[in-house]
């Protein structure tokens with residue numbers, strides 16, 4: 001191969017739903033292309049509106065179960081019966097964000113619906129027909145990925161192709177299609193999901209599903225001798241959650257002292273994933289605790305990772 005020829009490096013972002021795959025891809029586009037496509041911005045705008053309505057409704061139901069608000073009376077009853085976020089509804093939503101309900105959102109609902117405080121703070125802007133979501137909001141939008149998205153990014157003399165896939169069970173059947181010719185796999189898991197269940201069936205532990213998915217992935221012939229990088233993501237949410245839902249409440253083998261200490265609790269989570277790597281004799285793994293919303297961290301992390309992948313893959317192909 002001539003030295004000037006572009007080397008194509010395919011990196012797969014993989015993991016169960018909501019772990020942060022698409023958010024990392026958005027960050028990579030921002031870092032390497034400088035912006036996002038207009039259709040992605042428009043899609044985020046629609047999803048932010050939908051997220052606001054959905055998470056408001058779910059949070060209001062929870063607050064009502066605790067007897068904090070009455071969802072049968074206005075403005076809650078009007079908001080809960082609407083399917084479209086008009087400006088009028090947004091004003092009503094904003095008017096509820098006070099007293100016991102606000103307290104409930106900030107101290108409880110935010111651990112399940114992580115972006116609800118931001119959405120409520122910006123409800124009126126989000127509902128405006130002229131709303132142009134800032135990057136901060138675009139990164140916070142929760143939008144389910146279906147199918148496989150490939151993005152090509154120029155990095156020096158190489159082309160980095162990042163592949164993002166849907167993480168829900170129904171989407172995982174499609175993963176096999178993108179396994180061939182992969183240079184490295186980044187498996188992304190959400191650290192704060194240890195007390196959550198899957199949306200798909202409402203009962204399976206999300207952590208167990210992620211660990212099983214990781215183990216199944218390592219079992220694939222495609223990944224023998226491939227570089228596997230593990231991002232234990234949503235570390236910011238994990239750090240906050242540990243103080244209200246310490247790990248020893250969910251895992252009997254961990255002591256209260258370890259379960260309520262962020263670093264020790266994170267170490268425990270890292271070990272759960274590393275055990276799977278040891279089981280599979282996988283020597284090539286690197287583990288990082290990450291926050292996909294942090295652009296400067298993403299810039300540094302991906303710059304180190306791509307440099308390493310490119311160097312290794314060039315040396316494997318005999319250029320060095």
Ligand SMILES: Nc1nc2c(ncn2[C@@H]2O[C@H](COP(=O)(O)OP(=O)(O)O)[C@@H](O)[C@H]2O)c(=O)[nH]1
Pocket residue numbers: 015016017018019020021022023024114115139140141142143144145167233234235236237290291292293
């Ligand atoms: N606070 C916080 N939110 C995150 C982080 N990573 C992803 N999210 C949010 O988690 C939700 C799901 O992320 P997404 O990238 O769509 O997950 P995917 O299903 O794996 O593609 C979105 O609302 C993101 O804003 C993180 O590190 N910290």
Ligand SMILES: [Mg+2]
Pocket residue numbers: 021022023143144145165166167
């Ligand atoms: Mg996605």
